[in-house]
Amino acid sequence: MSDPTFQAAYAQLVTALERARELGLKEPAAVALATTDFEGRPTVRIVLIRGVDERGLTFFTNSRSLKGRQLLINPRASLCFHWDAIREQIRVDGKVEQITEEESDAYWRQRSRSSQLASAASLQSEKLADTAVYAQAVAELEEKYEGAAIPRPSHWFGYRIVPDSIEFWYGRDARMHERIVYEQSATGWSRRMLYP
Ligand SMILES: Cc1cc2nc3c(=O)[nH]c(=O)nc-3n(C[C@H](O)[C@H](O)[C@H](O)COP(=O)(O)O)c2cc1C
Numbered sequence: 337m338s339d340p341t342f343q344a345a346y347a348q349l350v351t352a353l354e355r356a357r358e359l360g361l362k363e364p365a366a367v368a369l370a371t372t373d374f375e376g377r378p379t380v381r382i383v384l385i386r387g388v389d390e391r392g393l394t395f396f397t398n399s400r401s402l403k404g405r406q407l408l409i410n411p412r413a414s415l416c417f418h419w420d421a422i423r424e425q426i427r428v429d430g431k432v433e434q435i436t437e438e439e440s441d442a443y444w445r446q447r448s449r450s451s452q453l454a455s456a457a458s459l460q461s462e463k464l465a466d467t468a469v470y471a472q473a474v475a476e477l478e479e480k481y482e483g484a485a486i487p488r489p490s491h492w493f494g495y496r497i498v499p500d501s502i503e504f505w506y507g508r509d510a511r512m513h514e515r516i517v518y519e520q521s522a523t524g525w526s527r528r529m530l531y532p
Pocket of ligand 1: 363366379380381382383384385395396397398401402403404460461
């Protein structure tokens with residue numbers, strides 16, 4: 337995307353993420369991610385943004401989870417970062433697409449073996465009668481793949497949120513907070529300020 341206004345928004349996003357990383361937080365890339373069901377009812381949960389580039393923001397999950405099923409119905413999401421220490425919030429809205437198999441494989445290979453086992457054994461968002469059942473499923477996979485690489489389940493992959501709106505909120509004294517929103521329309525990206 338070569339739109340100069342989008343480039344400005346993207347640069348502002350990257351700078352904010354760098355500032356958040358420097359805070360030394362455990363999870364600076366944690367975001368609230370909202371998706372909707374077929375009646376438009378929203379559901380929100382935290383996920384980790386694992387990649388940001390000009391194409392969008394990527395998170396990984398089980399596509400059979402509630403969020404995965406909701407994204408099949410409505411492939412749009414809204415996400416929100418909040419870093420209290422620097423009084424900043426960023427909201428990103430956009431369409432959601434699946435990243436390539438190669439990109440998901442590359443991220444899967446970086447994960448620890450225990451994370452691979454736990455996510456491969458998890459029927460994320462399904463009813464679990466007893467945690468022992470999950471522990472057993474993990475143990476069975478561990479045995480099955482002893483001495484071998486654990487394959488990425490085909491239903492576990494990355495989703496990219498392709499922004500069509502990015503809003504920055506900067507906390508200021510006396511409630512004079514700053515809000516800057518970048519939005520994409522048919523004619524390109526625009527920037528405006530909003531009342532706080
Ligand atoms: C700090 C934090 C990070 C998380 N990161 C992820 C993640 O990257 N991917 C994921 O699928 N779930 C992640 N979770 C769990 C989700 O919040 C959620 O419980 C799970 O994905 C099931 O959501 P769903 O039933 O709405 O699909 C994280 C939870 C927390 C608290």
